[in-house]
Amino acid sequence: MSVSEVPRLAADDAAARGLAIEFVARQEQGPPVDGRVGGVRVAKTVVVQRGDEFVFVITDLAARFSWPKLRAVLGVNRVSLPTAEEVLAATGYARGSISPIGAHTPWPVVIDAGLRGERIAVGSGSHGWAVLVEADALARAYGATVADVVPDPDTAGEPAAAK
Numbered sequence: 001m002s003v004s005e006v007p008r009l010a011a012d013d014a015a016a017r018g019l020a021i022e023f024v025a026r027q028e029q030g031p032p033v034d035g036r037v038g039g040v041r042v043a044k045t046v047v048v049q050r051g052d053e054f055v056f057v058i059t060d061l062a063a064r065f066s067w068p069k070l071r072a073v074l075g076v077n078r079v080s081l082p083t084a085e086e087v088l089a090a091t092g093y094a095r096g097s098i099s100p101i102g103a104h105t106p107w108p109v110v111i112d113a114g115l116r117g118e119r120i121a122v123g124s125g126s127h128g129w130a131v132l133v134e135a136d137a138l139a140r141a142y143g144a145t146v147a148d149v150v151p152d153p154d155t156a157g158e159p160a161a162a163k
Contacts, residue, residue, distance in 0.1 A: 007126040009102030019141040022132040037121035037130045045098045047087045048079045054090045056100045059112040066151040073147045099123035109144035
């Protein structure tokens with residue numbers, strides 16, 4: 001597969017950062033049923049807004065991050081979910097393809113500690129492609145904060161809107 005066939009922004013950004021990535025074509029629409037792409041665990045990227053800036057939050061596909069834990073990591077009392085239009089304007093990527101890799105603004109990145117040591121699949125900026133990458137290398141390349149942002153088992157039922 002040539003670079004011209006894959007998302008150019010993601011490929012160029014990864015190369016500039018010395019980040020080894022692999023592109024995998026995606027055939028299906030939406031998240032994979034088994035939570036895996038290219039044989040590796042899928043991690044989703046959610047964009048949250050902290051004041052006047054946005055933050056990429058990367059967790060396991062099936063996980064919901066804990067708003068209280070995320071606020072503590074970010075050192076704020078409030079974060080919110082921007083609209084799809086705001087996310088597109090802030091990153092250059094539509095929901096379902098979001099990734100810090102190749103985003104047009106290098107917003108801060110938070111990676112859940114549960115992904116440490118894993119090879120993961122993340123968005124590429126294109127719904128047709130996923131990026132396979134080592135989570136630890138991704139964290140280093142983007143100066144990410146690696147922290148536990150997933151709810152504890154006893155609070156897993158926390159409402160999604162709890163901001």
